[in-house]
Amino acid sequence: MPATLDSLLSRRDLRLRLLGGGPTDVPISWLHSSDLPDPTPFLAAGQALLTTGTQFGTGTAVSAERIDAYVARLADQGVVALGFGTEVVQAGTPDALVDACRAHGLPLFEVPYETSFIAVAQANAETVARDANARSGWALAAQRAISLAxxxxxxxxxxxxxxxxxxxxxxxxxxxxxxxxxxxxxxxxxxxxxxxxxxxxxxxxxxxxxxxxxxxxxxxxxxxxxxxxxxxxxxxxxxxxxxxxxxxxxxxxxxxxxxxxxxxxNRELARARGLLRTGLLTMLSFGDSEVVETTSRELWGPLPAEPIRVAALDVADDRTDSVVDLLELWVQETPGQLFFAVDDALFLCVSANDTTPVERLTEQYGLHAGLSDGATFTSFARARAEAVQALDRSREGRAGIVEFGDLARDGVLAHLAHTGASEIARAFLAPLTDHDAASGTDLTRTVRTWLEQNCEYDRTAQALGVHRHTARARIEHAGRLLDRDLGLFATRADVWAAFVALPA
The missing domain is CATH 3.30.450.40 (GAF domain)
Known part of the structure; x- marks a missing residue:
């Protein structure tokens, strides 16, 4: 039995008597004795107190208000029980003390004259020690059982x-x-x-x-x-x-x-699985999907059904492990919906009809991602390259998914602005831009406007607010500076590509 008021009351040799007031099954960490009017500075929550009531006075001098305030202080301090020693100062336990303890919910027990406070405190200390030894024994046994488990x-x-x-x-x-x-x-x-x-x-x-x-x-x-x-x-x-x-x-x-x-x-095992996944990704890129399908089915479940899409995602090194852990959980929860591996980026292979894993991961971690067009496993290498190209474009803006199909719809020339062709374009157009800077002319804008107006002089002149002969003269002058025949389609396409490749 733990050290509680119940355990003390059960000791027949102590001859204690409960007078009520509150619960008796609360643990008592220690027992003190004091007749101070206010012993609370020397008490802690969970402790009990023994007193002979000297602080209350005797006979008609006993004040119910003083006793009530005394008990209130004990209860507020967290004292769990009060023992009153009779026949020392008071003949029996004052009714005012019984009433106050009941009012404040503090258990009150009576200690007869024949029982010393030391005996009561020692009995509680023995129970505390016995309980501590039992708990220590339990802890050792529990740890042993857990280690075996x-x-x-x-x-x-x-x-x-x-x-x-x-x-x-x-x-x-x-x-x-x-x-x-x-x-x-x-x-x-x-x-x-x-x-x-x-x-x-x-x-x-x-x-x-x-x-x-x-x-x-x-x-x-x-x-x-x-x-x-x-x-x-x-x-x-x-x-x-x-x-x-x-x-x-x-x-x-x-x-x-x-x-x-x-x-x-488990993490070390996951690292080994990660190396295996990277190897399988390489095999997919070389078109050997049969071995990958067999291996994946045995370990994680089947590969996603064709048609598939490949996603490439940027993940910081310090977040890779947590992202991979999450993906492992997703693979376990929905086998056959996702294959992933880490190489020069994090690659996800999903069904073309369900790109939810890519969207969830990108949103949850705020990642840049590129997503390929639909493909089969025989064209996995192409899909992987598309995903990487789309990822490169995603890195230029805010985190999110860029789809390769969107890049393709922009056209080939639009892609030039995101390549290393800008310096070549700048050098190609330098004869125009240098002439404009030195002479204060407007040849560069005139040529661009002319190309935008389908090389029609009337529309170009109207857009620039000049005469059509002025527009024609500027275009001819620009051709001489560039040393190119602007009447040829190939030349016009080259000049337009240069404008597209220049940064905005």
């Missing part, structure tokens, strides 16, 4: 199940995305608590640092503890208990260490 095939799951059994409470593991991965016992908490824990767990994981967080819900209290090293967290352990004593904390610490080790082993 960790040796089972599903070591992580068995460890958490054993922790739940030892603590007699619900235990859950949140994965790197904050989703509840496993729980013991299954479905042991309501849906609203599950949602709240997943939201708080995701917030801890986004912080990226080791942390512990108490969480209060409508149904009870939980403790969340991150797993893994700071900067690379592997998940969150959730325990449905408001507070743990020292023995309980030792058991949880052991589980955190074992779970961290298990998750680290």
């Amino acid at each position: 960790a040796l089972r095939p599903d070591g992580l799951g068995a460890t958490l199940a054993e922790l739940s059994r030892q603590l007699e409470c619900w235990v859950g593991l949140l994965d790197v995305s904050g989703r509840l991965d496993r729980e013991f016992p299954p479905d042991g908490i309501p849906a609203d608590e599950r949602d709240q824990l997943q939201a708080e767990g995701a917030r801890l994981l986004r912080g990226g640092q080791r942390a512990s967080l108490p969480v209060s819900t409508a149904h009870g209290g939980f403790t969340l503890q991150t797993l893994g090293a700071g900067g690379h967290l592997d998940g969150v352990l959730a325990i449905a208990t408001g507070s743990l004593d020292q023995a309980g904390r030792e058991v949880v610490t052991a589980v955190i260490a074992l779970a961290g080790l298990a998750l680290q082993q």
Whole structure:
């Protein structure tokens, strides 16, 4: 029996008598004795007090108001029980003290003259020591049972199940995305608590640092503890208990260490899987999809159904592991919908009819991404190249997805502005731009306007606000400076390409 007022009252040799006032099953960490009018500066919450009532006076001098204020101070301090020693100062326990303890919910028990305060304190101390020894023994036994559970095939799951059994409470593991991965016992908490824990767990994981967080819900209290090293967290352990004593904390610490080790082993295995995925990506790029399909089916599930689309995404090195962990979860949840691998970028292969994984990942992590047109596995290399080209264009703007089809619809010449042709274009048009700068002419704008107006002099003159002969004379002058025949289509296309390739 733990050290409570009930345990003291059960000792027949102490001959204590309960006078009421409040619950008697609250633990008593220690017993003090004092007759000070206000002993609260020397007391802590969870302790009990013994007094002979000297501070109350005797006979008619006993003040009910003074006693009520005294008991109120004890209750506010967190004192859990009051013992009154009779026949020392007072003949029996004052009625005012009984009334005050009942009013403030403080358990009151009577200590007869024949029982010393030292005997009562010693009895409580023995119970506290016995309880501490029992809890230490329990902690050792629990840690031993948990260590044995960790040796089972599903070591992580068995460890958490054993922790739940030892603590007699619900235990859950949140994965790197904050989703509840496993729980013991299954479905042991309501849906609203599950949602709240997943939201708080995701917030801890986004912080990226080791942390512990108490969480209060409508149904009870939980403790969340991150797993893994700071900067690379592997998940969150959730325990449905408001507070743990020292023995309980030792058991949880052991589980955190074992779970961290298990998750680290899983990470090393994931690295090996990552190397295998990269090799399979290379094989797909060389057109050998049959071996990749067989291997993928055995390990992760079938490849996405044709037609497929390939996505290339930019992921910072310090975020790659967490992104890969999330993708591994998605592959497990929806086999046959996604294949991914890390090479010079992160590549995703998805069904052409469902690009949701690309969209979710891009939005969740704020990534630049390029997405190919539809393809078959025999044309995987082309799709991969398209994804890389689209990714290059995405890097020029805000994070998000750029589709290769959009680039193709812009035309070949529009792509020149995003290549290294700008310096060549600048040099090609230099005779015009240099002449305009030196002479104050407007040949460069005239040539561009002429090309935009389908090389029609009347429309060019109208757009520039000059006479058609002036427009024609400028075009002829520009041709001489460029040393090109602007009457030829090839020359006109070359000049227009130069204008397109120049930065805006």
